[in-house]
Amino acid sequence: MKSDIILGGVGGQGILSIAAAIGLAALKNNLHLKQSEVHGMSQRGGDVQSHLRISSKPIASDLIPKGKADLIISVEPMEGLRYLPFLSKDGWLVTNITPFNNIADYPSIEDLLKQIKAFPNHIAIDADAIAKAAGSSRSSNIVMLGAASPFIDIPYERLEDGIRQLFGKKGDELVNTNLKALKAGREFTEKNR
Amino acid sequence: MEKLLLLGDEAIAQGAIDGGMSGIYAYPGTPSTEIMEFVHGSKIAEDLNIHRLWSANEKTAMESALGMSYAGKRSMVCFKHVGLNVAADAFVNASITGVNGGVIVVSADDPSMHSSQNEQDSRFYAKFTMIPILEPSNQQEAYDMAYYGFELSEKLNVPVMLRITTRLAHSRAGVQRKEMKKQNQLKLPSDPRQFVLLPAIARKNYKKLIGMQPAMEVESEKSPFNQYIDGADKKLGIIAAGLAFNYLMENYVDGKNPHPILKLSQYPLPEKQVAKLYNQCDAILILEDGAPLIEEMLRGFLNLGKPIHGRLDGTVPRDGELDPNVVAKALGMEVHEGQVVPEVVKNRPPSLCQGCGHRDVFEELNEVLLDYGTGRVFSDIGCYTLAALPPFNSINSCVDMGASITMAIGAADAGLVPAVSVIGDSTFTHSGMTGLLDAVNKNSPITVIISDNSTTGMTGGQTSAAHGRIYEICKGLGVDPEHLITMIPLKKHHEENVKILRRELEYKGLSVLIPQRECIQTFARRKKSEKNESNE
Numbered sequence A: 001m002k003s004d005i006i007l008g009g010v011g012g013q014g015i016l017s018i019a020a021a022i023g024l025a026a027l028k029n030n031l032h033l034k035q036s037e038v039h040g041m042s043q044r045g046g047d048v049q050s051h052l053r054i055s056s057k058p059i060a061s062d063l064i065p066k067g068k069a070d071l072i073i074s075v076e077p078m079e080g081l082r083y084l085p086f087l088s089k090d091g092w093l094v095t096n097i098t099p100f101n102n103i104a105d106y107p108s109i110e111d112l113l114k115q116i117k118a119f120p121n122h123i124a125i126d127a128d129a130i131a132k133a134a135g136s137s138r139s140s141n142i143v144m145l146g147a148a149s150p151f152i153d154i155p156y157e158r159l160e161d162g163i164r165q166l167f168g169k170k171g172d173e174l175v176n177t178n179l180k181a182l183k184a185g186r187e188f189t190e191k192n193r
Numbered sequence B: 001m002e003k004l005l006l007l008g009d010e011a012i013a014q015g016a017i018d019g020g021m022s023g024i025y026a027y028p029g030t031p032s033t034e035i036m037e038f039v040h041g042s043k044i045a046e047d048l049n050i051h052r053l054w055s056a057n058e059k060t061a062m063e064s065a066l067g068m069s070y071a072g073k074r075s076m077v078c079f080k081h082v083g084l085n086v087a088a089d090a091f092v093n094a095s096i097t098g099v100n101g102g103v104i105v106v107s108a109d110d111p112s113m114h115s116s117q118n119e120q121d122s123r124f125y126a127k128f129t130m131i132p133i134l135e136p137s138n139q140q141e142a143y144d145m146a147y148y149g150f151e152l153s154e155k156l157n158v159p160v161m162l163r164i165t166t167r168l169a170h171s172r173a174g175v176q177r178k179e180m181k182k183q184n185q186l187k188l189p190s191d192p193r194q195f196v197l198l199p200a201i202a203r204k205n206y207k208k209l210i211g212m213q214p215a216m217e218v219e220s221e222k223s224p225f226n227q228y229i230d231g232a233d234k235k236l237g238i239i240a241a242g243l244a245f246n247y248l249m250e251n252y253v254d255g256k257n258p259h260p261i262l263k264l265s266q267y268p269l270p271e272k273q274v275a276k277l278y279n280q281c282d283a284i285l286i287l288e289d290g291a292p293l294i295e296e297m298l299r300g301f302l303n304l305g306k307p308i309h310g311r312l313d314g315t316v317p318r319d320g321e322l323d324p325n326v327v328a329k330a331l332g333m334e335v336h337e338g339q340v341v342p343e344v345v346k347n348r349p350p351s352l353c354q355g356c357g358h359r360d361v362f363e364e365l366n367e368v369l370l371d372y373g374t375g376r377v378f379s380d381i382g383c384y385t386l387a388a389l390p391p392f393n394s395i396n397s398c399v400d401m402g403a404s405i406t407m408a409i410g411a412a413d414a415g416l417v418p419a420v421s422v423i424g425d426s427t428f429t430h431s432g433m434t435g436l437l438d439a440v441n442k443n444s445p446i447t448v449i450i451s452d453n454s455t456t457g458m459t460g461g462q463t464s465a466a467h468g469r470i471y472e473i474c475k476g477l478g479v480d481p482e483h484l485i486t487m488i489p490l491k492k493h494h495e496e497n498v499k500i501l502r503r504e505l506e507y508k509g510l511s512v513l514i515p516q517r518e519c520i521q522t523f524a525r526r527k528k529s530e531k532n533e534s535n536e
């Protein structure tokens, strides 16, 4: 198996927590993994991306070649579109629809949704609202992971283990809210794909 | 031994810890910062009391590492590529002194300038100082090279350069640890004058260094990091240096390469292996994640041999980092791009945080400069450099760390009065203090603003070398106390600060203003950890 995933967002939105949860799950499944991250200058309110590659075979490049990604997970509606050149023909775009507007010429949400919906394989989810309903507005990234989980070739239970490991130190309550967030995201996709 | 999931930077740190390192010296800089930070977080480093404090700049770091080597112990120095310029005097001379304990110099290059002013290739430095280079192709090699590097350095009696580029520094993969080695004992150099570079001794040492070159080449020939991988189609032979090897193999399905490949990760170039490839193949393609160093060597000035393809003949773009697609194109393969980026997607440049004190400083400065016109603000490198972008558009230069004060001096000497410099606290202690001494000695008509957020913000908030002591340092350097003023950059002090700025810009001598307010990021982190502690 192989999953090549691009994570997109804005510096400070914490996309690396999604990568970490998938990474921990992949390790538990004895898969190979490479994950390239962006640090430094672009972190401050700029666009950030991470390339996450999981495979049952050894992985050569740390970067995903153009047109080869199976999945884009974006925690922001404009940022997912930025990485379309990486997406393969039958790849999926899974994106949050809550904008992070910190620039003067940020497009209208209608224009963004039009572009997202023009794309056949898409999931557009209001992760912030779903996270809030699940009990923690700060779990929207994990909602996004849940929404993307049907497209990642790792058993769902392993992703749950990843969440447990990631948040375990911070107490059971946080683990449970995030497990709930994960499930809510997954259910949304199952209903809307 | 356990397998860990590590960034390239972290793999280097773990490798050095396991390889018997006694001290690590560094000044932060993307993409090298996480090496030191990993050592800070390491329980083993704490238990072994490995020296691990940040240095004031890269030169002091390099010299301290050399001092530790003099005393017989193993040390590592880390910085970003431009840091090597700052450390260069010590670095170059360290190849002439040689080492006692092993020294690894990690220089992290940034092709494509993700967070840098240039994309200089550190390998050129190592080449002219005639020391070996290790250039890992993956995280495991990064670990292994840091682990073996000390021994190599001790064996060859020179510092060894470990050169990485951004993508390896900041990419994570599984790394297998090795058994921990013991640290060296304190032991003076057997020749008490080894480190005394008086001309007579330096000449002798230099001949020794030249004499070591064949031994270095033998190490490269037998290095496990260099590999000749045969291929059936000899129309082309490929040299893939460091990370380029991964991008190359990404393009060969199931790792089957049609052409012979020389995977190159240890320098000086292994002459026999390079000659074998050259002799067997009709043409050579050279893939380097940086400048065309190997390519220039093979091609020669007159380019009279077999066709050599790479950055110099346009097969690979002349600048910028490699990636799997750039390499595919160089191989003549088709690249299947996905969809185009729709027009609604706008650029999202980095910006100063909301609540950052630098913002207030630039609002005040912009207001005062309306009277003088634009084009007179010399800035430095740090978060405040982002004021070059809208909405501030405040600054007119950013060249190298420390250059704000000294460039303002020169511009004022030329008649641009008043000239303003803006510098951060960490940059000031890195290399601004000596420039300020120049300004004091000449009483230059410049206004220096040291925007003090009590941290090294741009690289993630590392300790600033003279936290809380900037005012005293300026006073000690001889700044007239009447024109040495601290301010609080907050909205409610705006009018007052504007008044001070206006007055000091009018003054025809040196003024130093120190707006002081903690970085909003470190502030938030501090509050959070205080809250967590009180909850426990």
Ligand SMILES: Cc1ncc(C[n+]2csc(CCOP(=O)(O)OP(=O)(O)O)c2C)c(N)n1
Pocket: B027, B028, B029, B030, B058, B080, B082, B083, B086, B381, B382, B383, B384, B401, B423, B424, B425, B426, B427, B428, B453, B455, B456, B457, B458, B459, B464
């Ligand atoms: C020679 C050199 N070393 C390191 C860096 C990386 N670097 C860029 S800005 C910066 C820190 C700036 O800190 P400070 O001046 O306090 O400003 P702040 O970012 O906190 O506003 C560093 C370490 C560099 N660009 N050049």
